[in-house]
Amino acid sequence: MIGIICAMRVELDRIRENMEIREEQECSGIHFYLGTMHGKELVTAVCGIGKVFAGICAQTMILMYHPDMILNVGVAGTLTDKLDIADIAVADKLVQHDMDTSPLGDPKGLISGINIVEIPCDERIVKTIAECVHELHMNALVGTIASGDQFVVDPSRKEFIVREFSGIACEMEGAAIGQVCYVNQTPFCVIRAISDSANEQSHMDYPEFVKLAAANTANVIDLFVQRIRIG
């Protein structure tokens, strides 16, 4: 089974259009939709905004359905001139840019307990997603996606994320889902279409481009589900 988590309805609606939904179940305030796409079993959910809701959703999904993999799909702000509005950022690793115990001598972004800064994505999933975006002639970049509980518009924050973590895109959920998948040993990846430039224009760009961005990721997911081998 493939698990798909989006933060917002607008991000999941287009994906669900290609899915035959069989059943809906609710747990922890989250609605899980079970069904198939191209003959493969899927469980999808809208988790809500930010790292805590994302973590709740990922852990609940794993305990209830034991998915073979989890994809976090949605929109993000770009941190590089190589990614423009509607282009695709594919994570090969995730960081939490607002995790900071550096006053105690730790590296910035260190997740104490598992003691890593970068949460690695599943290589096979990353490779398959990269092949799909190439086949769809989309402009895409593979790299580090940075998550934090803030909508990034401040240039100095953007510079910090690029300098410290070499982030290519910023959003608010991916690394929380990544942390949950890491501790549960569930393969995962994050795929985000660019909705804004993470700058003073973002509050204008974001509402305008979020639907276009969501449509692009839905096309990637449709092809990915056809291509990926499960089990």
Ligand code: SAH
């Ligand atoms: N109250 C709004 C909040 C949206 S937050 C609502 O409920 O719709 C923006 C969402 O888009 C988050 O899920 C985040 O992951 C993503 N996102 C897009 N651009 C972003 C940016 N520049 N910085 C951080 N997150 C961004």
